[in-house]
Amino acid sequence: MEMSDREIWTVIHGMGLGAIYLLAFGGALAGMWSFRPGFLTVAAIRERMRRLYVGFAAMCVTAWATVITGTYIVYPWYRVKLAGDAFEKCANLGLPSAECSPRDFLLSNASGETEMWHELGMEWKEHVAWLAPLLATSALLLVLVYGARLITRPRLRNAVLILLVASFAAAVIAGAFGAFINKVAPIQ
Amino acid sequence: MNTQSKSYESVDPAVDELGLAPVTDGPAAAMLLSAGIGSVVLGIMIILAELSPAANTWLGSFDPKLGVGPLAGKVLWSVVAYAVSLVALWGLWRNKDVNLKTISIVAYLLIGLGFLFTFPPFFVLFAA
Numbered sequence: 001m002e003m004s005d006r007e008i009w010t011v012i013h014g015m016g017l018g019a020i021y022l023l024a025f026g027g028a029l030a031g032m033w034s035f036r037p038g039f040l041t042v043a044a045i046r047e048r049m050r051r052l053y054v055g056f057a058a059m060c061v062t063a064w065a066t067v068i069t070g071t072y073i074v075y076p077w078y079r080v081k082l083a084g085d086a087f088e089k090c091a092n093l094g095l096p097s098a099e100c101s102p103r104d105f106l107l108s109n110a111s112g113e114t115e116m117w118h119e120l121g122m123e124w125k126e127h128v129a130w131l132a133p134l135l136a137t138s139a140l141l142l143v144l145v146y147g148a149r150l151i152t153r154p155r156l157r158n159a160v161l162i163l164l165v166a167s168f169a170a171a172v173i174a175g176a177f178g179a180f181i182n183k184v185a186p187i188q
Numbered sequence: 189m190n191t192q193s194k195s196y197e198s199v200d201p202a203v204d205e206l207g208l209a210p211v212t213d214g215p216a217a218a219m220l221l222s223a224g225i226g227s228v229v230l231g232i233m234i235i236l237a238e239l240s241p242a243a244n245t246w247l248g249s250f251d252p253k254l255g256v257g258p259l260a261g262k263v264l265w266s267v268v269a270y271a272v273s274l275v276a277l278w279g280l281w282r283n284k285d286v287n288l289k290t291i292s293i294v295a296y297l298l299i300g301l302g303f304l305f306t307f308p309p310f311f312v313l314f315a316a
Contacts, residue, residue: 037200045202071263076255120308127234127306130263131227134270135299138223141274145215151203156216159292163223166299 006077006187013074014182017066018175021132024058025168028139031055032161035151045148056140063133063167070178075126077187079103095186102185117184121177129174135167214281217291221277224298226270231305233262238314 003011031052034040040048083089083100087108090100094111105111106118142160143150150157237244237258247261254260304310 037198037203040202042202042205045206067263071256071259072252072254075259079257080255123308124306126259127230127262128303130230130266131299131302131306134226134230134266135223137270138219138274141219142216145219146211147208148203148206149208149211151200152198154198155288155292156213159216159220162296163220166303170303 004188006074009069009073010182010187013066013069014175014178017062017069018171018178021059021062021066021171024055024062025164025171027051028055028059028164029161029168032150032157032164035157036154037151040151045151049147052143056136056143059164059167060133060136060140063136063171066171067129067133070129070174071126074187077101078122083108096188102181102187105185106181114184117177117181121181125174125177125181128170131170132167132174135163135170139163139167212281212283212285213288214284214286215278217286217288218274218277218281220292220295221298222270222274224295224302225273226266227302228298228305229269230262230266231302231311233265234305234311235314237262238311239316241316 031048035048035052078101080101081104082098083104087100087104087110089097090105090108090110092110093100093105093108096102096105100108100110103118103122106114106122109115139160142156142163146153146156150160233247237247244258247258247265250261250264251257252260
């Protein structure tokens with residue numbers, strides 16, 4: 001049951017914060033979907049607003065926390081160059097080691113055709129992930145500023161939904177590649 | 189008194205009962221457009237890093253000595269562009285009803301470009 005500090009941070013970044021983000025997205029999307037004229041009473045709007053504030057705020061905070069921990073804590077362990085220009089220290093390895101970082105390992109193709117996991121997966125993940133908090137922040141601000149007014153302003157309500165789904169799409173791309181890459185070349 | 193600003197698009201008795209003060213479209217336009225600006229600036233930074241080794245080195249100079257590399261500069265400038273444009277546009281449009289339809293289409297296009305520019309098969313086309 002032992003885990004290294006690096007493994008714990010990887011779990012916090014991916015499974016902990018990522019799972020909260022997904023839960024918050026589900027709540028926020030469900031809350032917004034029926035936020036339209038004629039669907040809710042005054043009491044229901046008041047109750048729904050509290051849930052929307054919590055859901056969108058949770059989504060926004062976890063999106064920022066996920067990209068910050070990912071970029072500034074986990075990513076440097078992934079990308080450090082240890083194995084030499086020709087990745088000679090990765091030769092014959094089945095997994096990354098103390099002398100062969102996950103990036104080195106994937107680029108070395110030491111255990112099969114793994115290069116594309118870095119060239120496509122990691123390169124896309126590390127960049128696209130940062131769209132998630134930007135879009136989630138604007139979605140949260142729209143909900144905070146307009147609140148129940150969104151019911152009578154479908155264009156704004158649709159804007160919130162578009163930002164929400166786009167933020168989620170960015171997070172899904174990043175999260176899915178993160179999970180696959182950590183399976184092929186785990187940070188240890 | 190009509191509490192609905194011209195930007196209200198439909199009515200709901202329950203919302204009217206809440207007696208909310210009207211809010212113009214301006215802040216919403218600022219939030220949408222700044223999201224687009226932040227997204228596309230991230231993409232532009234990625235392409236800059238591909239186009240020019242000097243730009244890549246410059247972006248790497250924003251790494252707080254953690255080993256993040258050029259990604260540090262790319263995300264920093266994206267977040268700065270987002271925050272500055274949000275504050276500036278919000279201030280500019282605070283009490284105005286703007287053309288939300290056009291601004292939202294522009295914002296969605298910029299967000300779409302942001303996604304496209306982060307896609308490796310696209311940005312490697314600009315590799316020096």
